[in-house]
Amino acid sequence: MKNEDLRKVVFRKYEDGDGVCKIFRDLNGSLGLNTIKRWCKMVRYTGSIQLSTSPDAPRLARTSKTIEKVKHKLDRKKMVTTRRLAKKYGISKSSAHRILTEDLELYAHKMTIKPKVTEVQKNKRKKFVNWIGNNFRKEDTMRILFSDEKMFDLDDIYNSRNQRIWAASRDEADEQGGTKMRQKFLQKFMVWPGVCSKGVTPLVILDQRKVDHVEYIEKVLPIALKYGNDTFGEHWTLQQDGTKPHVHHLTQKWCRDQFPLFIDKNH
Numbered sequence: 001m002k003n004e005d006l007r008k009v010v011f012r013k014y015e016d017g018d019g020v021c022k023i024f025r026d027l028n029g030s031l032g033l034n035t036i037k038r039w040c041k042m043v044r045y046t047g048s049i050q051l052s053t054s055p056d057a058p059r060l061a062r063t064s065k066t067i068e069k070v071k072h073k074l075d076r077k078k079m080v081t082t083r084r085l086a087k088k089y090g091i092s093k094s095s096a097h098r099i100l101t102e103d104l105e106l107y108a109h110k111m112t113i114k115p116k117v118t119e120v121q122k123n124k125r126k127k128f129v130n131w132i133g134n135n136f137r138k139e140d141t142m143r144i145l146f147s148d149e150k151m152f153d154l155d156d157i158y159n160s161r162n163q164r165i166w167a168a169s170r171d172e173a174d175e176q177g178g179t180k181m182r183q184k185f186l187q188k189f190m191v192w193p194g195v196c197s198k199g200v201t202p203l204v205i206l207d208q209r210k211v212d213h214v215e216y217i218e219k220v221l222p223i224a225l226k227y228g229n230d231t232f233g234e235h236w237t238l239q240q241d242g243t244k245p246h247v248h249h250l251t252q253k254w255c256r257d258q259f260p261l262f263i264d265k266n267h
Contacts, residue, residue: 006031007039007049014040061095067103070096074104131267136237142197143236145228147220147246149211153186194224201227213248221251225258238262
């Protein structure tokens with residue numbers, strides 16, 4: 001039922017002697033009780049129901065002209081915020097948000113991070129995949145030990161966006177562990193694991209931030225050799241990435257002499 005029809009119904013029933021509560025019950029929730037009281041008061045004092053503003057007033061913020069401006073802005077610059085749109089076009093943040101979501105039917109997406117791979121790197125990877133496909137059977141790929149390292153620090157992990165402490169004041173939150181103490185110079189260390197279809201090698205903890213080929217040969221490669229021989233026997237392959245300690249000529253020589261098979265830096 002439209003607003004004008006509701007006003008006619010309330011006016012007629014009030015003129016017939018119905019009370020506010022009876023009109024509210026008869027309309028079965030179509031109008032609020034306070035609205036009916038206000039309208040009945042208008043009838044009692046003025047003899048009609050005259051609203052100060054029409055309920056079907058034209059849009060003042062989400063006009064077709066404003067929507068077109070926002071659309072043109074998005075075509076020129078994809079990354080915009082509702083705050084900047086509201087400030088630029090003189091509308092509220094909620095109106096800017098409704099223009100984006102309801103009028104333009106857009107959704108907000110977070111920016112994703114991907115590795116920046118050049119065409120040379122892409123072609124090299126394709127070449128490597130083809131080389132693997134031509135030289136390794138499926139069962140051979142299950143006998144590859146992958147080597148990699150990761151840097152860690154001794155500082156605790158916390159999420160500044162989602163971790164919250166509910167307290168009455170900032171001082172109380174600090175007493176409950178709301179302060180994160182962060183060192184200026186973090187103590188870091190490197191962890192090396194080897195991963196294969198059968199599991200993970202024993203971890204090797206390297207205290208230095210940068211590991212050279214000498215330390216890599218002395219501390220890491222013997223662990224990988226022992227694990228591979230114990231797990232696969234005499235037929236398995238070591239695959240490393242392209243970091244400097246891995247591609248050093250002494251590292252490559254040690255791998256050629258000790259491992260049953262390994263994928264060298266030329267592949």
